[in-house]
Amino acid sequence: MATRKRGMPEENAKSEEAESPKKLRSRHVAALILARGGSKGIPLKNIKPLAGVPLVGWVLRAAIDSGEFDSVWVSTDHDEIEKIAKSWGAKVHRRSQEVSKDSSTSLETIQEFLKKNPDVTVVCNIQATSPCLHPTHLKEALKKITKDGYDSVFSVVRRHQFRWKEVKKGSDECTKPENLNPAKRPRRQDWNGELIENGSFYFATRDLIMKEGRLQGGRVAYFEMEPQHSVDIDVDIDWPVAEQRVLRYGYFGRGVSLMFCEVSGSSSAKDTAGLRKLKKDDVEVVLLISEENVALRQMRYKLKMMTGCEVMLVGEDPLKDVQSMVEKRKLDWKDVAYMGCDAASASCLHLAGLSAAPADAQPDAIRAGKFACKQGGGAGAVRDFAEHVLVQKQQARLQMKQDGIDRNCF
Known part of the structure; x- marks a missing residue:
């Protein structure tokens, strides 16, 4: 199983441990991918091959190769997903029926995982449907917790999209702009755009999740991903687009030997x-x-x-x-x-x-x-x-x- 700081030069590792040995020894950072078998949009999409690799394999490879996690897990209720997860080097949290319903939330599943794994102090919930995730994304985001002292960090992407107020069907109300002045419509290069959650991953401390019941809170920070790496798959129409994107921008690991x-x-x-x-x-x-x-x-x-x-x-x-x-x-x-x-x-x-x-x-x-x-x-x-x-x-x-x-x- 991948462990944190694998590949770090020995002298650097010793130096960092010397700075705060107690803190390093007590922290257990876990990656957790939620992969329920009952997907409605695309049946068993979490293990459906994308560019020749099971969908969940793309994020597992990035998580394990980052070398930042003490353990990497897949939470599932499905035998086939469990088999694939283990083949990619992950541990499996067999979730209960209570958190395997269509109405179950990610937070509930993560809380159940933490109850069964009391040694985990920081968890990174990685979305299985984000195949363009790279080890460097996870490494840089985790630093915000381990080095900078944030309680939660989540991924975002910058979008240049103008938003307008929604008007109820049949209403005489006129729509209004929400993030622009139509009289001074900016050019793309003159506008920084807006940061939007892309759902790729969420880091949070155990205390925030268990005591406050949320994934974002305390001292909050974001990690900005490039648009080409921000890919999500919900329905069938997303699949061919994601396949082309991952072939160009996905993380391919070391390649087979x-x-x-x-x-x-x-x-x-x-x-x-x-x-x-x-x-x-x-x-x-x-x-x-x-x-x-x-x-x-x-x-x-x-x-x-x-x-x-x-x-x-x-x-x-x-x-x-x-x-x-x-x-x-x-x-x-x-x-x-x-x-x-x-x-x-x-x-x-x-x-x-x-x-x-x-x-x-x-x-x-x-x-x-x-x-x-x-x-x-x-x-x-x-x-x-x-x-x-x-x-x-x-x-x-x-x-x-x-x-x-x-x-x-x-």
Whole structure:
């Protein structure tokens, strides 16, 4: 689990601890993503794939990679959401029925979480539907509490929109401007605009939430996010827009470093070329062959020589065999890509940060995959997925360079 100050230079960490060791030891900062299963606008939208990643995965990756949280949690009432959350490295708060109703508020759910976790002193409620959140947003906002002494901090975005008074239907009343003078209508560049809550995250102290019953209060501060990072998803029409935005402005983490690829038959030259591209980009590729496939077992050495990839035999449940390799390389499943074609592969496809199944795979595998391949097995599906993985890695590199993140700190 991610812990605060991971990657901080040792001398800086010691210096900060020396300044106020008691304060640092007593504080527990938790990230909490609320992900109820009963979404009305988009069913199970919290785990619906967005640009090949479960929606909640985008914010979990940002929270964990920030290195600022002592614990990262997802609060849910749904088994599938719980499974996805754990695969991305989060803990799960299984919320009660009392706070899982359509009428339940976020505050009620957070209060229940704090009652069950008395060691948490600061909580950050992160909205699952804000996929363009970055680690730097959370790091800078938290400083306002840990360094500047604020009790609550929330995210805002600057909008240049003129507001007019609403008039009831059928009324003779005329509307009136609320934030402008029409006679002196300002140009955009001459107007600072207004700060609007974007709901991306809310930091608050335990005392504020439990004793005063609110997320905003005490000494309040805001953290301004750039408009391109302020994305929210409520209804279906928001989805394609959000997908384009996240591909350009989302946080892509480190990119995957290990890929498992099930082999069930012959592969094309296109697929082999895709595997070579992955290896060239420092993605370790492991080919998986079923122990029951006698023909492929006999070709194991030849397949290794032809592709340059490690070849591994797996049993009826591939997860049991590949899990040890993930742990040995000290990776989380969110850093792993997986391509499978059978129903038995569904658990691995669910767990992996990036996953796919050939177009002609078994239905259970296709449903579990996060990326939809257009080609079938042996006809270019591996290349399709390989290119998707490489795009994600390229985005990750560009984002790290832009944010000034040292990947060696993770």
